[in-house]
Amino acid sequence: MGFLQEGPQLAHPWHSDRWLHALLDRVLPTERRAALDADLAALGDYAQMAWQRASESTRRKPVLTQWDAWGRRVDRIELTTAWLEGPQLTTRHAVLAAGHAPGEYARLEEFARVYLYHVASEFYTCPLAMTDGAATAIKASGNAALIERALPHFLSRDPARFWLSGQWMTENIGGSDVSHSETVARRDGDGPWRLHGRKWFSSAVVGEAALALARPEGAGEGNAALALFYVETMDGQRRKPELIIDRLKDKLGTQELPTAEIHLDGLPAWPVGELAHGVRQVAPMLNVTRTWNAVCAVASMARAISLARDYATRRQAFGRPLIEQPLHAQTLADMQAEFEGAFALAFEVAQLLGRVENGAAAAHEATLLRLLTPLAKLWTGKLAVKLCSEALESFGGAGYIEDTGLPQLLRDAQVYPIWEGITNVLSLDSLRALAGEGLPALRVAVDGWLSSNDDAAAAAAIAATLDAAAAHLDRSGADRASLEAGARGLAFTLARCAAAALLARQAAWSARSGERRPGAALRRFVSHGLNRLMVSDAGDTGLLLG
Numbered sequence: 001m002g003f004l005q006e007g008p009q010l011a012h013p014w015h016s017d018r019w020l021h022a023l024l025d026r027v028l029p030t031e032r033r034a035a036l037d038a039d040l041a042a043l044g045d046y047a048q049m050a051w052q053r054a055s056e057s058t059r060r061k062p063v064l065t066q067w068d069a070w071g072r073r074v075d076r077i078e079l080t081t082a083w084l085e086g087p088q089l090t091t092r093h094a095v096l097a098a099g100h101a102p103g104e105y106a107r108l109e110e111f112a113r114v115y116l117y118h119v120a121s122e123f124y125t126c127p128l129a130m131t132d133g134a135a136t137a138i139k140a141s142g143n144a145a146l147i148e149r150a151l152p153h154f155l156s157r158d159p160a161r162f163w164l165s166g167q168w169m170t171e172n173i174g175g176s177d178v179s180h181s182e183t184v185a186r187r188d189g190d191g192p193w194r195l196h197g198r199k200w201f202s203s204a205v206v207g208e209a210a211l212a213l214a215r216p217e218g219a220g221e222g223n224a225a226l227a228l229f230y231v232e233t234m235d236g237q238r239r240k241p242e243l244i245i246d247r248l249k250d251k252l253g254t255q256e257l258p259t260a261e262i263h264l265d266g267l268p269a270w271p272v273g274e275l276a277h278g279v280r281q282v283a284p285m286l287n288v289t290r291t292w293n294a295v296c297a298v299a300s301m302a303r304a305i306s307l308a309r310d311y312a313t314r315r316q317a318f319g320r321p322l323i324e325q326p327l328h329a330q331t332l333a334d335m336q337a338e339f340e341g342a343f344a345l346a347f348e349v350a351q352l353l354g355r356v357e358n359g360a361a362a363a364h365e366a367t368l369l370r371l372l373t374p375l376a377k378l379w380t381g382k383l384a385v386k387l388c389s390e391a392l393e394s395f396g397g398a399g400y401i402e403d404t405g406l407p408q409l410l411r412d413a414q415v416y417p418i419w420e421g422i423t424n425v426l427s428l429d430s431l432r433a434l435a436g437e438g439l440p441a442l443r444v445a446v447d448g449w450l451s452s453n454d455d456a457a458a459a460a461a462i463a464a465t466l467d468a469a470a471a472h473l474d475r476s477g478a479d480r481a482s483l484e485a486g487a488r489g490l491a492f493t494l495a496r497c498a499a500a501a502l503l504a505r506q507a508a509w510s511a512r513s514g515e516r517r518p519g520a521a522l523r524r525f526v527s528h529g530l531n532r533l534m535v536s537d538a539g540d541t542g543l544l545l546g
């Protein structure tokens, strides 16, 4: 037998994760930190088992059967093993319930679980995120009847009671722009509201509930006339006949996640709040799902880097292991530094969310959360694609071969920039956050994060870049077109400044116990540059597209 290459081994996602350990050690009170250990270890065990299982089995996709042998419409979906394990596993380890427990650390403790579980879950985390978002939006609505009806299911720790919720917003005519949505809500006298229309992307079609945007019959045009409705999809064990699954989408990635095109043919529905301003009512849900997106993007980066690093110790080229080739080592270290910045920002948003929801936030922190949520989502989404692509390359040809399990990382990552607010749309959203007190709030936060920093060069780079961002905003302030054209560059710049300052805080904390790695991550991250401002030139743009 000739040479056989050893494949990469997955280190235990919890026991080997220095960043999550350091974060939780720094932030959590000792007794809460200790209480978390068993759940995190169990989710890490599951992730390692799932990686092993996937490498030994043929990948499956969900299958939709629309009709039974006797011509009855059944719309039955067979799920993958990880999906069948989802309810049991997530309720046992309180993945959702943890985030709604009292106390400012609740969200951090939730997202630590999400981070460890996500890749193994095969995007079962997608409907979990929407369920979390639905619970948050329903709480924010103050609708006591719905709170009493839905939340005990959404936040249950009992798999038999647990319900998933979807979010039915996107239609053929628009996902980012829902103002022309065609789904109509009708009511016969005092009877229930009923929804009629077509939803183009429904990722939790196997769920028991959903929040849906619809236009009450007779209401006007546009966004403001849309209302938010709560629906239930099941009648006992059977799906309600007014919910018709037209087909499952054939997707680039997230293939285990059954994303469906559906028809609503009079599905009963309850208004969540007033019969208008549904987009405003759904905003708390989107803030939560965007945080999930950022944490899941970071989890994919962690997985890709962990495998790439391990492989570099096993693969030889030109007489030595790849990890000893200076350029390969440099490439992996560059990826590591970017990942650590993304990790720091995503988890800062998670913590802020917990502080704001639990009344523990400082004066500037609600504004900061409003700004950092879209920034974290859009930046980590793009970075996940880039790092997963680089990770595949670091395996050479093997990275391109399906049954290594590696290409799936890249295909799955491509969804992070698209759903839950696409990059450009979120860049524009961050402009709205900046129009208020967003930038001053970020400066206050950055000053705080840098208060014990001893890397003067990093602090100077952050300060200079924030000044450049402020000058850019001042320059383009009056010119809406150039402000919009530069929004993506501005968003990346601010995200990188925030990430660098957060890395500096972690580096200063770690240095106290002699740990020098985080300082190296900070230096490397800053050396990649913080400023991504784009000088918009409408004339050249016109020429290039003409």
Ligand SMILES: Cc1cc2nc3c(=O)[nH]c(=O)nc-3n(C[C@H](O)[C@H](O)[C@H](O)COP(=O)(O)OP(=O)(O)OC[C@H]3O[C@@H](n4cnc5c(N)ncnc54)[C@H](O)[C@@H]3O)c2cc1C
Residues within 6 Å of the ligand: 166, 167, 168, 169, 170, 173, 174, 175, 176, 177, 201, 202, 203, 204, 251, 254, 259, 415, 418, 419, 420, 421, 422, 423, 424, 425, 428
């Ligand atoms: C796997 C998957 C699952 C999904 N699941 C769900 C689900 O469960 N529920 C749900 O409701 N939706 C779901 N979606 C839909 C998703 O949220 C939308 O596709 C997304 O919001 C983008 O909307 P769109 O498709 O209409 O794209 P468009 O908005 O048409 O975007 C096209 C391009 O135009 C750009 N663009 C749009 N507006 C602007 C602007 N003002 N300025 C500059 N650029 C702009 C965008 O950046 C993008 O590059 C899912 C999508 C995927 C891929």
